[in-house]
Amino acid sequence: MTMPSKWEIAHYWDKSPRRRDFAPHLQLDEPCCFACGSFAERWKRDTPQASWQRASLERSHVVPQSLGGPDDASNLLLLCRACHRESPDWRDPEQMVRWIATRDERPSQELETFMAWLAAAERAPDFGEALASVASEEGAAERVSEILRDLIGQAGTHFGVGYSQGTRVAVLQVAADEISKRARPADRGAEEA
Ligand SMILES: [Zn+2]
Incomplete structure (x- = not known):
């Protein structure tokens, strides 16, 4: 028997009468x-099915295989790495319910992702300088975000963890070059005059 896909697991719990107990945060479209x-990190827009498949979430048994738990959607949850590491391995599924109820809600991985990008920016000082050099230009924010979106689309991801910190630094370094290249000389001249 093959393990159900992440999408199949999400779909199963979305319909389950015990969804509130086992998947209190579940929303199929995110x-x-x-x-x-x-x-999960969500820079790329995609169908819900594709985003679940790609999401950096791990399939976690409610009752572990070693204690007789099946590889069935009803016995599998999708957890982030931190939760998976700390979740109970116990024969009674109700212990999992109790553990989930006591689990602190993290506001969103987006904030953590943002902090990771900030840390990457510190290691790519050229990016900050390039940003500052065009900050006063009209439409600078749009152009910079276009450059970033394009570069992020070209980046590879580590299996299960999304973008590595090294990838973020690389994206920002290349972005710094792109921003400087596209800076408009006319504006520079006008500033100096
Ligand atoms: Zn979690």
Whole structure:
């Protein structure tokens, strides 16, 4: 028997009468950890099915295989790495329910992702300088976000963890070059005059 896909698991719990107990944060259109609600990284827009499949969430047994739990959607939850590591391995599923109820809700992985990008920016000082050099230009924010979106689309992801910190630094470094290249010389001249 093959393990159900992440989408099949999300779909199963969406319809389950015990959804509130086992997947209190579940929303089908936004992949997130069932236990703490942390969002999977979501830069790329996609169908709900594709985003669940790609989401950095792990399939976690309610009753572990070693204690006789089946590889069935009814016995599998989708958890972030931190929750998966801490979740109970116990023969009674109700212990999982109790644990989920006590799990602190994380506001969203987006904030953590944002902090990771900030940390990457510190390691790519050229990016900050390039940003500052065009900040006063009209439409600068749009152009910079266009450059970033394009570069992020070209980046690879580590299996299960999304973008590595090294990838973020690389994206910002290349972005710094792109921003400087596209800066309009006319504006520079006008500033100096
Ligand atoms: Zn979690």
